[in-house]
Amino acid sequence: MTDGDRGDGIDADGPDDGDGADDAVAAADGGRPPLLLSVAIGFLLVLLAGRMTTCASAAYSLLGVGFCYDPFVVYESLFLGAFGDVASDPLNGQLATTLSETTVLVFTGVAVAVAFKAGVFNIGGQGQLVFGALASALAVVAVADPVSGVAGTLVLVPLALAVGALVGGIYGAIPGALKAYADANEVITTIMLNFVATSVALYLAGGPFKDPDSFANQTRALPEYALFPKALFPGRADASLPALALAVLVAVAVAYLLRRTAFGYDVRTSGLQPEAAEYGGVDAARTVVASMALSGALAGLGGAVYVLTIAGNFQTGVPDYGFDGITVSILAGNNPVGAVAAALLFGVLKSGSIVVDVGTDVPPQLVGVLRGLIVLFVAMPEFFRMIGRRVDVRDRFGGSRDAVATDGGEEA
Amino acid sequence: MSAASRLRERVDGLGTRATVALGAAALLAVALAGAVAAGAGDVVAAVLGLLFQRSTLSAALRLSVPIAFAALGGIFAEKAGVINIGLEGLLIVSAFGGVYGTHVTGSVWLGLLGGVVAAVLLALLFAVVCIEFRADQIIAGLAIWLIALGLAPFASKVVFGSKNSATVGTVPGLRGLVANSGLPFVATVGGDALDALAGIPFFGALFDASPMVYLMFLAVGASWWTLNRTAFGRRVRASGENPRALDTAGVDVSRVRYAAVLLSGVLAGVGGAALSLSLGQFIGNGPTMVNGKGFIAIVTYLLGNYNPVGALLSTLLFAGLDALQLTLQGQDVLAVPRPLVRTIPYVSVVVVLALFGRTRLPEAAGEHYESGEE
Numbered sequence: 001m002t003d004g005d006r007g008d009g010i011d012a013d014g015p016d017d018g019d020g021a022d023d024a025v026a027a028a029d030g031g032r033p034p035l036l037l038s039v040a041i042g043f044l045l046v047l048l049a050g051r052m053t054t055c056a057s058a059a060y061s062l063l064g065v066g067f068c069y070d071p072f073v074v075y076e077s078l079f080l081g082a083f084g085d086v087a088s089d090p091l092n093g094q095l096a097t098t099l100s101e102t103t104v105l106v107f108t109g110v111a112v113a114v115a116f117k118a119g120v121f122n123i124g125g126q127g128q129l130v131f132g133a134l135a136s137a138l139a140v141v142a143v144a145d146p147v148s149g150v151a152g153t154l155v156l157v158p159l160a161l162a163v164g165a166l167v168g169g170i171y172g173a174i175p176g177a178l179k180a181y182a183d184a185n186e187v188i189t190t191i192m193l194n195f196v197a198t199s200v201a202l203y204l205a206g207g208p209f210k211d212p213d214s215f216a217n218q219t220r221a222l223p224e225y226a227l228f229p230k231a232l233f234p235g236r237a238d239a240s241l242p243a244l245a246l247a248v249l250v251a252v253a254v255a256y257l258l259r260r261t262a263f264g265y266d267v268r269t270s271g272l273q274p275e276a277a278e279y280g281g282v283d284a285a286r287t288v289v290a291s292m293a294l295s296g297a298l299a300g301l302g303g304a305v306y307v308l309t310i311a312g313n314f315q316t317g318v319p320d321y322g323f324d325g326i327t328v329s330i331l332a333g334n335n336p337v338g339a340v341a342a343a344l345l346f347g348v349l350k351s352g353s354i355v356v357d358v359g360t361d362v363p364p365q366l367v368g369v370l371r372g373l374i375v376l377f378v379a380m381p382e383f384f385r386m387i388g389r390r391v392d393v394r395d396r397f398g399g400s401r402d403a404v405a406t407d408g409g410e411e412a
Numbered sequence: 413m414s415a416a417s418r419l420r421e422r423v424d425g426l427g428t429r430a431t432v433a434l435g436a437a438a439l440l441a442v443a444l445a446g447a448v449a450a451g452a453g454d455v456v457a458a459v460l461g462l463l464f465q466r467s468t469l470s471a472a473l474r475l476s477v478p479i480a481f482a483a484l485g486g487i488f489a490e491k492a493g494v495i496n497i498g499l500e501g502l503l504i505v506s507a508f509g510g511v512y513g514t515h516v517t518g519s520v521w522l523g524l525l526g527g528v529v530a531a532v533l534l535a536l537l538f539a540v541v542c543i544e545f546r547a548d549q550i551i552a553g554l555a556i557w558l559i560a561l562g563l564a565p566f567a568s569k570v571v572f573g574s575k576n577s578a579t580v581g582t583v584p585g586l587r588g589l590v591a592n593s594g595l596p597f598v599a600t601v602g603g604d605a606l607d608a609l610a611g612i613p614f615f616g617a618l619f620d621a622s623p624m625v626y627l628m629f630l631a632v633g634a635s636w637w638t639l640n641r642t643a644f645g646r647r648v649r650a651s652g653e654n655p656r657a658l659d660t661a662g663v664d665v666s667r668v669r670y671a672a673v674l675l676s677g678v679l680a681g682v683g684g685a686a687l688s689l690s691l692g693q694f695i696g697n698g699p700t701m702v703n704g705k706g707f708i709a710i711v712t713y714l715l716g717n718y719n720p721v722g723a724l725l726s727t728l729l730f731a732g733l734d735a736l737q738l739t740l741q742g743q744d745v746l747a748v749p750r751p752l753v754r755t756i757p758y759v760s761v762v763v764v765l766a767l768f769g770r771t772r773l774p775e776a777a778g779e780h781y782e783s784g785e786e
Contacts, residue, residue, distance in 0.1 A: 049570040121550060184765035185714075187497060187550065191707050192758040195699070199758075203751035317698075323558065330551065363569035368562020376537075376555030380547035 034377030035331070035345075039075070042370050046071040046362060055361075069362045078367070081355030082348040094351060096239035100309050102347030103240070106247035107302025108325025109332065109339035109346075110254050111172075111295045116334040117258055118291035119271035124175055124190025125299040126322025127197030132168035132300025133307045134201050136160035137219050137314035138209055140226045140307075148225055156226040161304045168300015169293045171197065176292025180285035186292070194322070202316050211313070218315035228308045240309045247305070248340055250298070255336040267291050299325070320368075324350070327371050330378050346371075471735035473618070473625045474690060476727045478503055478702070480628045481683025482709035483716070483723040484635045485676030491639065491718060492672030493652040493665075493776045495549045498538050498556025500706025502680035503687065506531035507702055508564040510685030511694040512571060514580040520689055523580065527685025528678055534560065535677025539670050546780040557706070565696035575696035582692040583622050624686040628724075631679065635720040648672050652774030655781040665781045680706070704758065711761050715768055726764075733757050 050060065050067035060070035084094030108125045115122035140160045147155050175193060178184040206217035228240035258264035269277035270287045278284045302321060307314055324346050331345070332338030349371075353364035377383070482499045489496035496502075506527035513526020538556050541547045565575040572578050584592075587610070590602045610620035639645040650658040651668040659665050688694045688701065695701035708730055716722025737756045740748070 045566075049566070052567075053570050123554070178762070178766050182766040184762070187554075188707055188711055189762050189765055191704065192761045195704050195758040196755045196762075199751040199755045203749050206751070207749060326554065327558070363566045365562050365566035365569060365575075369559055369566055370562070372555050372557070372559030372562055375558055376541060376547070376552055379551040379555060380541050380545035383541075383545040 038373035043071045077355040078352035082352040098351035099239040101350040103244045103247045105343035108321045109328030110336045111298035112325045112329035113334040115295040118267045122295045125325045127194040128168040128296040128299035129303035130197045132164035132303030134314045135167035136164035136304035139163040152225040164300040164304025165297040169297030172296015173293035176289040180288040221313045251336045472732040475731040478683035478687040479709045480727040482680045483713040485679035488672045489676040491652045492648045497553030501557035501560030502531040503684035503702040503706045504560035506681040506684030507688035508694045510688045511577045524685045528681035531681030532677035539673035577694040632720045632724045
């Protein structure tokens with residue numbers, strides 16, 4: 001049986017097949033109702049919060065009741081604020097923030113999607129990202145001195161990316177191996193390993209590798225030439241179009257890998273029908289480890305990109321990119337190309353939450369609530385379908401089940 | 413794979429015996445780690461000495477409360493066929509709800525009730541989504557956690573102006589409750605008796621704990637009784653093992669599952685409120701003060717094979733490790749840096765899962781049940 005044959009087989013039967021681009025569109029469509037419902041509930045939450053707090057004069061009133069927060073202003077800041085004043089300055093700082101956040105989120109979103117396709121729920125993207133970020137920062141600091149200038153960039157950026165991917169991959173392979181060979185539930189182990197990664201990174205960045213000139217727990221700053229070039233965006237803006245291009249490229253490459261290669265076939269069949277995959281000669285255990293390693297490598301790559309674009313060194317308190325990656329992936333129906341669009345949405349939310357924080361009294365944690373609501377509503381396509389179509393909800397933890405259930409959003 | 417599953421089969425059914433053996437192994441590992449780190453026998457002795465200090469048991473009991481209550485809640489939900497991976501989220505909202513309730517009412521006990529209400533509301537959302545709208549339970553549970561992770565700090569910022577709440581009252585200790593009970597005989601004689609008992613080395617901690625600790629023991633017993641000796645318990649178990657049989661017997665499976673998930677909200681709510689009200693503050697930075705306890709709770713009941721007593725024993729094991737970790741941080745016995753010591757409970761969860769990963773799940777756990785399916 002050739003690889004092509006096997007690929008055709010799954011193309012005929014797989015519930016989520018078709019062209020990658022079509023999938024992306026379908027996923028974006030399916031994500032819309034949950035998104036709108038989340039926004040609506042967020043609206044109510046802002047109103048409710050506006051009643052719980054006290055203020056001199058109501059910012060917004062509805063039916064004669066005054067509220068301290070105006071939800072319209074909040075959402076305007078959240079969604080439009082993220083783009084800054086594009087009309088007068090298309091390369092403004094806020095848009096740069098949005099794009100740089102998007103870049104990292106593409107990596108973590110695709111990371112979660114790869115594991116999902118294999119029927120593994122990688123919640124450890126955060127830990128893998130943290131270790132990838134730390135390792136890449138340390139690697140660059142260790143070897144930065146002899147090289148400099150453009151040559152330095154050409155050497156150091158790929159080096160940092162490779163180290164980040166390697167370390168993230170190893171840290172992702174651990175829960176993969178534990179699941180494959182010891183039946184340890186990956187949901188729990190990856191969450192635990194997140195806590196471990198945060199603590200160990202705190203120790204390393206606050207102890208042996210601490211920047212001696214800083215009070216914060218962070219490593220030495222990377223030299224400018226070791227960072228991603230900030231093509232187009234001027235000054236302090238941290239967006240790097242080359243980095244964003246790399247992210248999109250990686251997403252497309254992963255989509256190709258999953259759809260057109262033997263490995264991708266193994267991954268997808270393991271996710272859809274583990275028993276059938278095993279019967280068909282797929283080494284299930286190895287596929288789980290490999291897909292978790294790949295997932296971890298992508299998250300680690302995201303960590304390296306975070307260091308090379310946004311942070312400029314490793315500092316403790318890395319934002320929740322790993323957890324946002326789960327939402328990005330689920331919203332995109334676990335489609336790597338769709339994850340780019342979902343990542344942009346989340347990049348807007350993350351960047352917009354800064355505008356909300358600065359411009360209104362509403363706590364920016366609102367975005368965290370929206371993130372959870374979106375995941376919840378995407379998980380219940382039945383609610384949107386409203387028709388009692390039978391849905392096959394099966395086993396616990398992973399298997400094809402999660403993938404199928406989340407893919408259900410595409411049909412909503 | 414096959415070798416691993418054969419090992420599993422042998423491991424299966426060991427139940428509490430496994431827990432005890434594991435406890436010994438874990439202690440040994442900690443002691444060994446100590447010996448390696450410092451390369452000295454007296455350090456091992458010092459760690460063991462710490463382990464059997466009264467304050468360590470006291471801390472272990474205190475730290476057990478949220479984990480044990482969440483684990484009990486998880487047992488009910490999962491026995492009924494709904495895997496509640498959102499326990500962490502329930503703990504987070506109830507931790508905030510407890511502080512908020514206390515802040516508004518001025519009473520710790522009403523605050524506790526507030527925490528329970530918060531957790532039950534979130535559990536209700538989870539139940540509706542899973543039972544009514546057939547959501548994937550794992551993803552929905554994860555969403556519950558993410559929602560709580562955003563909602564509690566959000567609410568804290570709205571109410572208190574910061575992710576960490578203002579300080580409110582704490583749950584008084586047993587000694588204080590007895591002394592202020594207003595009953596003349598109980599206050600004096602009972603108080604003296606407690607003082608005497610609390611003086612016992614090591615085990616004295618059992619007589620000088622928060623009322624929540626005693627409530628925890630009570631809840632474990634009551635949960636075991638409910639699950640194994642009552643009609644409701646039989647229905648819960650049937651709903652998870654063979655929902656069709658339960659349906660055939662004329663019992664509404666959805667109602668049983670709703671009841672079980674809401675009960676998990678009540679139990680986790682008590683645990684979360686007890687956590688924040690033992691400190692008198694909600695801490696909402698990073699992963700919040702709950703910090704993975706809900707996930708550890710899941711591991712404890714898997715390890716305890718869905719038996720409330722087994723879950724309590726494995727909870728005490730994890731809480732004991734956590735207490736030891738806290739004590740190690742406080743006293744410079746080991747040269748291991750603090751952030752690394754802090755990973756002990758999490759690493760032990762991973763190790764335990766790797767060793768005893770597979771437990772026999774209720775047959776229908778994670779599956780949606782539709783009455784009238786062919």
